[in-house]
Amino acid sequence: MPKFMDVHSGFVGVTEEQLRAAHERDLAIEEAEGVHFERAWLDPESGKVFCLSSGPSKEAVLRVHEKAGHPTTEIYELPVEVE
Amino acid sequence: MPKFMDVHSGFVGVTEEQLRAAHERDLAIEEAEGVHFERAWLDPESGKVFCLSSGPSKEAVLRVHEKAGHPTTEIYELPVEVE
Numbered sequence: 001m002p003k004f005m006d007v008h009s010g011f012v013g014v015t016e017e018q019l020r021a022a023h024e025r026d027l028a029i030e031e032a033e034g035v036h037f038e039r040a041w042l043d044p045e046s047g048k049v050f051c052l053s054s055g056p057s058k059e060a061v062l063r064v065h066e067k068a069g070h071p072t073t074e075i076y077e078l079p080v081e082v083e
Numbered sequence: 084m085p086k087f088m089d090v091h092s093g094f095v096g097v098t099e100e101q102l103r104a105a106h107e108r109d110l111a112i113e114e115a116e117g118v119h120f121e122r123a124w125l126d127p128e129s130g131k132v133f134c135l136s137s138g139p140s141k142e143a144v145l146r147v148h149e150k151a152g153h154p155t156t157e158i159y160e161l162p163v164e165v166e
Contacts, residue, residue, distance in 0.1 A: 005124060005133050007090075016163045023165045039166050041088060041135075043159035050088050050133070050161075076126035078133075080099045082106045083122050 001054040003081065004061050007074040012047035025068035033060040084137045086164065087144050090157040095130035102132065108151035116143040
């Protein structure tokens with residue numbers, strides 16, 4: 001299953017509770033699109049959020065985020081991963 | 084230990100082998116800065132690389148990347164993570 005990283009901007013000063021609530025809105029509806037949001041990280045100083053997900057396509061990831069109320073134009077497919 | 088995400092641009096068409104070689108240059112020298120690069124993901128189409136690390140500071144992460152030959156101005160500290 002392809003992996004994706006999406007990047008959101010403008011989340012300056014967002015709290016852990018607010019990020020968790022946003023992430024849970026994704027988790028509640030992701031199954032309909034065959035997507036799973038694995039993890040999300042927040043830098044509240046710059047307002048950046050990074051979400052790591054797996055799913056069938058970039059468009060499916062975007063649809064979940066749109067329905068959950070936080071669309072983004074920045075979604076990257078990650079065919080290569082190293083540890 | 085704080086976590087960080089750094090973002091690199093311009094890696095269009097880079098292969099898994101090339102990403103692995105770059106990542107291994109970080110791993111070889113990270114200890115001197117108390118940093119650990121946990122994972123790196125590549126989108127060879129857009130040329131974006133995302134690196135997840137832990138370490139004492141953004142500056143320490145940058146110093147490792149600089150010495151390894153791939154500095155970036157985009158390093159975000161991630162005090163909040165949700166699953």
